[in-house]
Amino acid sequence: MIRIKAGVPRRPRPRTRARRPLRRALALGLPTVWGAMAITYKLTCPLAQQNSLGARIVTSAVFFAVGTGLIVQVRRSLLRELRQIRRIAGAAQNALLRPLPPRLDGLNIAAAQLSAERGAVVGGDLYEVIATEHGVRVVMGDVRGHGIAAIGTVAAVLGSFREAAHDEPDLAGVLRRLDRALARHLRERARAEHPASGGLDPDSPVAEEFVTVLLLEIGRDGEVRGLNCGHPWPYRLSGTGVEPLARADPLPPLGPFPLPAALPFVCCGQLLPGEALFMYTDGAEDARDRRGRFFPLRDVLAEVAAQQPLPVPQSVLGLVFTELLRHAGGTPADDVALLVLSNDRKPAHPYSGARGGDISGSAARAHPATTHPQPTNHR
CATH class of the missing domain: 3.60.40.10 (PPM-type phosphatase domain)
Structure with missing residues (x-):
């Protein structure tokens, strides 16, 4: 447990704040990599340049997988933020109308x-x-x-x-x-x-x-x-x-x-x-x-x-x-x-039933x- 004396914050707080941009970058890293892979496949892979039915199926499968991964990643990120917001809101509301x-x-x-x-x-x-x-x-x-x-x-x-x-x-x-x-x-x-x-x-x-x-x-x-x-x-x-x-x-x-x-x-x-x-x-x-x-x-x-x-x-x-x-x-x-x-x-x-005599x-x-x-x- 971190104790703060005389209102002076300890060093762990600035380091925690410094990690927030890194966490956000890591959260966006995987979708960015997936997007780059899809674009690279489309531009450089010979199979993606063909118009045959098999080539179209493979291309569609690649983009479907990339899109699904992006949606899952965004969903996880939103759920994580929602849980954090609910915890903060619950703590604030409990402080206002505290449990008896x-x-x-x-x-x-x-x-x-x-x-x-x-x-x-x-x-x-x-x-x-x-x-x-x-x-x-x-x-x-x-x-x-x-x-x-x-x-x-x-x-x-x-x-x-x-x-x-x-x-x-x-x-x-x-x-x-x-x-x-x-x-x-x-x-x-x-x-x-x-x-x-x-x-x-x-x-x-x-x-x-x-x-x-x-x-x-x-x-x-x-x-x-x-x-x-x-x-x-x-x-x-x-x-x-x-x-x-x-x-x-x-x-x-x-x-x-x-x-x-x-x-x-x-x-x-x-x-x-x-x-x-x-x-x-x-x-x-x-x-x-x-x-x-x-x-x-x-x-x-x-x-x-x-x-x-x-x-x-x-x-x-x-x-x-x-x-x-x-x-x-x-x-x-x-x-x-x-x-x-x-x-x-x-x-x-x-005489527990007594009320005023x-x-x-x-x-x-x-x-x-x-x-x-x-x-x-x-x-």
């Missing part, structure tokens, strides 16, 4: 994304799970549009979240950081696309970009708090069935409208041991079959919950994706991202999620 750990702070995690653009791993959907001193913080979002065109916005939002999740003591601060990062990205993109405008023109197509964002914070006691900007609320999977995590009306998506002065967080109750959260982007529910029917996500989750009283994230993710692809008859028309979190922590007391937990679920003003530091 299977377990984080007592939570089992499984996530997957399906891009609507062929050949792309990352699209317009984003997610991240980070363990912080404030609890496990989760973001899931959906950028307007899909495919490779939305990757720049995804990078801006995810990069801001990965810093703000550790720095900000409350979810309101995290959300405001994401909003500022998105605004900067859109201004820079507008200047790059229209240098004469000097900024973000309200009539520019860039000004119409938006991102739906869902922020969740899961404390050590399983208490879940959320801030939602135009994103679908997740489902809670438990032995009793499937229910929305919250029913509060979300805020507008980030981008077109400024955030309100007060950002109320939503108390979503507790995520008990053995329960799971199923987070998704709207590409899952909007997937249609040949008859135009939408994907029945909640019904599929109910079937999964009936099969698995204690949901396993990897299994839930696989079953839902299988049904989604079967319903859509292949890749859906929009990007799809799914994220499953299950609480595998040990209960703090023998109620042993059965039914009292807490009987009331919808309530909204509270976001304090400066709710811890």
Whole structure:
């Protein structure tokens, strides 16, 4: 392994770069030799000058062999370059939407994304799970549009979240950081696309970009708090069935409208041991079959919950994706991202069903999620 100290490159790098022209020359050498042999045969070989049937067959065979060799060589070279490009693109996309750990702070995690653009791993959907001193913080979002065109916005939002999740003591601060990062990205993109405008023109197509964002914070006691900007609320999977995590009306998506002065967080109750959260982007529910029917996500989750009283994230993710692809008859028309979190922590007391002092937990679920003003530091 080559180590670089103080930013000074070692000598192997220049030698590697110097070998690139040599490799290219060698790659072109064999086709050039074959071409020269074919021309030499045609110009100097007496058999090539004859017009008999046998001579024509031999000449045709020689040129066919040379042409086939050229095609094979070019094909190999193109496949080699394509594999290299795919490796580079895969590394870049994995760095942007990096694989999540299977377990984080007592939570089992499984996530997957399906891009609507062929050949792309990352699209317009984003997610991240980070363990912080404030609890496990989760973001899931959906950028307007899909495919490779939305990757720049995804990078801006995810990069801001990965810093703000550790720095900000409350979810309101995290959300405001994401909003500022998105605004900067859109201004820079507008200047790059229209240098004469000097900024973000309200009539520019860039000004119409938006991102739906869902922020969740899961404390050590399983208490879940959320801030939602135009994103679908997740489902809670438990032995009793499937229910929305919250029913509060979300805020507008980030981008077109400024955030309100007060950002109320939503108390979503507790995520008990053995329960799971199923987070998704709207590409899952909007997937249609040949008859135009939408994907029945909640019904599929109910079937999964009936099969698995204690949901396993990897299994839930696989079953839902299988049904989604079967319903859509292949890749859906929009990007799809799914994220499953299950609480595998040990209960703090023998009554593992207790939720806020109620042993059965039914009292807490009987009331919808309530909204509270976001304090400066709710811890």
